[in-house]
Amino acid sequence: MSNSIKPNTTGLIFAMREEQEGLQSFIQNKKVHHIAKRDFIQGELWGHPVVMVLSGIGKVAAASTTSLLIHHFQVNQLILSGVAGSTDPVLKVGDIVIGKELLQHDIDASPLFPRFEIPLTGKSRFFAQKDLLNEVQNATTRFIQSMKQHFSSAQLDEFQLQNVKLHTGLIASGDQFIHDSSVLNQLKQALPDLLAVEMEGAAIAQVCEEHDLAFVIIRTISDSANETAHIDFLSFVKNVAAPYSLGILKNYFENRIKS
Secondary structure, three states, X not given: OHHHOOOOOEXXXXXXXXXXXXXXXXXEEEEEXXXXXXXEEEEEEOOEEEEEEEOOOOHHHHHHHHHHHHHHHXXXXXXXXXXXXXXXXXXXXXXXXXXXXXXXXXXXXXXXOOOOOEOOXXXXXXXXXXXXXXXXXXXXXXXHHOHHHHOOHHHHHHOXXXXXXXXXXXXXXXXXXXXXXXXXXXXXXXXXXXXXXXXXXXXXXXXXXXXOOEEEEEEXXXXXXXXXXXXXXXXXXHHHHHHHHHHHHHHHHHOOOOO
């Protein structure tokens, strides 16, 4: 398979099928590779080589998928796009968080190692590569400025998307769908700069770090990680988060210099 891999290939990971809704139809010269119970869709998006895959939910699924993308497709960067719960009152549903730093909030090998530190690495936080981070931030800003082209007035009203903001900072991952204010408050106390929680990003970041691979994690805020987190979740993912992913990635690839 390696003979067919093009240079500067981007791996695109989605945890849920609803998060990639519509994107597959834009892939040109499509080939599907079935590996380890996953379909890896290889082709081109807006003139750039990509491999898109549905990882499944959770850190193990995300790490396994990342490893497969690296070893079978020689991707040179990874982008995950999906949803997350807010952990800061400055964020509202519909806002976008890009992970400058990623951390696993459910790892705790204390007292042998400090809380949140990955044992034997000396690290608790993994950092997105600066150039890729900046390019995706710019693509996201352009998307926010063109929201009215992507959503009807009724949709903007229904999901209250009139004043969407972009935030960049710490995202924490764990194998837990957080929907409890007390759990959220304890996390925020331990990590005051935490912006959002989800279930895959930091696992992808750790694998990318081990392979010296650029990555970026894009998250749309779908809920406030409290007792209301389940309300209309799938509807939001399909009708808001998926168009966000499509619009941001289109902006990113259309403005990326071809190799």
